[in-house]
Amino acid sequence: MSFLRSPRFWRHTVLNLLTFLAVAWAVGPMIWAVSSSFKALDEIYSFPPTMLPLRPTLANYQVILEGENFLRYFLNSGIVTVVSVVITVVLALLGAYAFARFKFPMRAFLLLLVLVPRIIPSITRVVPLYQLWAELEMLNTYTALILPYAADALPIGIWILIGFFQAIPKELEEAAMIDGCSRFGALWRVIIPLTLPGVVAVALFTFLRSWNEFILAFTFVDTDAMRTVPVAHYQVFEFFGVRHWGAINAFTVLAAMPIVIFFLIFEKHMVRSLTAGSVKG
């Protein structure tokens, strides 16, 4: 057992232990929510708590799934997120292409006009936008969420894609044009495939923010059938009256699942888009 006396062995052990603690700090709270979501109510109320469910049950998930509008929340979030992503990607592609390719009067000014609003936080626009949607009688609509979400992601989206367009030689596109494509044709057939990593980054960035967004969705929606997942999740307490922690944790697991699955599939791209918007919270 001479390795027990080697400082290298101890150094490694201590560092690995610390790494384990850092990972436990990050995933522990989530694992705890998952574990609790499979516990029967009497087990949740027993003390001291058990680490893993003694008798795993799906009863908590049943409670949640039987909730009147539960699937509706996911449908709402899905619609709002998908449409926001599509609008953001298309408009960002068009705008970025113009900024990257052409020279025109007021180019610098327009670029500023597009990029600078990214520093306006949601907390600043929630009151005026609420008044706008109330005035237009558009509270409780998908549009009331989609347009602000697209606007939120567009400046960063345009910024990312300008970089991608500038990296593509003009000649490539011109070859396509001379072969008989219109400029739009050249854009879609030749340029888009080359900017795909950028498009993926913008789409994931918009997806994350739209799926998770809370303050605007909470303020602009007050009918249960129009709630998005984060808003319904927030209101899970009023949903049960008493603290049904098993069901609340089941809701947490279901709400986080789509995004965690997405993350596991697109981890590399996701890491890039997570840091893309690093100016804004």
Next chain:
Amino acid sequence: MSQLSGSPRTALAARVQRLVRDGVYDKPAAWRFSYLLILPGLLVILTMLGIPLVYAIVQSLYRVDLLRPGTPFVGLQNYVNVFNSPQFWSSLQLTFIFVAGTMTLAFVLGMATSLLLNREIRGFAVLRALVILPFIVSEVTVGITWRWLFAPDLGVINALLGLVSLGPVRWLSDPNWAMFSVILAETWRLTPFAILILLAGLQSVDKSLYEAARVDGANFWHTFRYITIPNIKPQMLITLIYLSFACVNQFGIIFSLTGGGPGRATEVVALYMYEAAFGNFQFSRGSTMAVLLFAVNVVLSLTYMRVLRSND
């Protein structure tokens, strides 16, 4: 352009060269096309970001209070009222504690985790993915997850403390603990961002610098102080500035954890603003604080740009 004469590609390239020389990219036809491409995105950005900001600024100069008739122009009176309100100063103080506390904890934890992960380590990709997870779930998920951890009678934190005969602590309902609890949850969410940026920085540092230092007998603190820090200074600054944005504008986590309570113990400016606008229907008072929060964002952005420029 290609040097292979005679091929069809060269002929094509020559035509393209002529086109570029003739300047098809900056003729009025191209201008109109550019404006057409930019317009839809610009419209969305201006109507959903720019105009709301202008509207908030204008509204902060009027009295818009749904419980009082009329909307008279009051100049800077709303700002005077806000600055004269002890509650605003107390929420500003809470914001400062929240921002400073979270930034410190998230930065230190992020740096420590990055250093731990920046070793020859098995399963690096998996470990990195795991430590990033808290950053991708929603603020409400963070709030509700921690509410369960902090639960006074059933929560796992108090149960663990009980094992060493400590507590129970009323994490969220004790005014002396609530701010700390909120900071802890926000730290949990933001540490991954620090890790993402700092780890990328660490990995870009030339490994031979460490080898050379070790040969000279440098210990961990020497290399950290004289090699690591100078080499990842830009990443450290970016991390700190991003963390400050995220904390100043934070709403969802505090709102879903404590709702600003108990009493007003965690009511930062963002929550106080929301309460004024949607709890008391004082839209102009809310707008006034929204404009002040925006001003903080502007100052942070200018700092950010200056920092990035000086590090280019």
